[in-house]
Amino acid sequence: MRYKIVSLSCGNDSMAMLYELYRRGEHxxxxxxxxxxxDFKAIYRLWEQVKAKFEPLGVVCTELKPKNDFLFDMFExxxxxxxxxxxxxxxxxxxxxxxxGTFEKISTINRYxxxxxxxxxxxxxxxxxxxxLDLEDFKVAPLNDWGYTQADCLKxxxxxxxxWLEQTDNAEWVDLxxxxxxxxxxxxxxxxxxxxxxxxxxxxxTYWQGLKDMQSRxxxxxxxxxxxxxxxxxxxxxxxxxxxxxxxxxxxxxxDNNAG
Numbered sequence: 653m654r655y656k657i658v659s660l661s662c663g664n665d666s667m668a669m670l671y672e673l674y675r676r677g678e679h680x681x682x683x684x685x686x687x688x689x690x691d692f693k694a695i696y697r698l699w700e701q702v703k704a705k706f707e708p709l710g711v712v713c714t715e716l717k718p719k720n721d722f723l724f725d726m727f728e729x730x731x732x733x734x735x736x737x738x739x740x741x742x743x744x745x746x747x748x749x750x751x752x753g754t755f756e757k758i759s760t761i762n763r764y765x766x767x768x769x770x771x772x773x774x775x776x777x778x779x780x781x782x783x784x785l786d787l788e789d790f791k792v793a794p795l796n797d798w799g800y801t802q803a804d805c806l807k808x809x810x811x812x813x814x815x816w817l818e819q820t821d822n823a824e825w826v827d828l829x830x831x832x833x834x835x836x837x838x839x840x841x842x843x844x845x846x847x848x849x850x851x852x853x854x855x856x857x858t859y860w861q862g863l864k865d866m867q868s869r870x871x872x873x874x875x876x877x878x879x880x881x882x883x884x885x886x887x888x889x890x891x892x893x894x895x896x897x898x899x900x901x902x903x904x905x906x907x908d909n910n911a912g
Contacts, residue, residue, distance in 0.1 A: 655770040656680040662698040663835050666775030668805035671812050682712040686757045688722045690837040694816040718756045744872050747841025777802045820854040845901040852895050863888045
């Protein structure tokens, strides 16, 4: 029987996939969680819960890490620009057309899976067809096969009692899926305006301060927005001024292509 790995981010879709595979009696040998150190604390707590549940059942639980520290690649690593050959320092924000952190994640998981000649279950739901069509031949997307959307996945997780609880800077608790569309890395530049507003609102002294610290070392703005009242803005300090000025973004679900 071919070795089978569950690729787990501990986000909505992959958690639903894991528990549905288990409920349906689908065999898998190993659960692999990739960590670059930039996830919300809630993600790491869920990973500990997964290990506590599945390791006693004989399932191997493995945490993979990138070759370099995330912040080293973001700010310090020298690289050659493809178009000009110029040497520049740091990859900058991860997101948009430069998803270097995602590339490292996929490459690391792929190398690991190929070393074991494994089939990999990936948590891509029915409404992510573009990403599903791009999957390598050793990967399968059971959520799509079952016809589950991302909304279905959240319902499954709620039924299973899974929560992404994070303590706010006011010592209250919030489920991250109530204030974010995707619980990706807290510094992901693919976060939309509504998500960034909520990070500023609930975590001003922790995650938001972390974004300001990053922006202070980068000329490139984290995002680019345009507003009739505020004009063009996008670096984290501009965003803070806009939010402090009373602007509350509408919640608009972003597309799969802009997913973190």
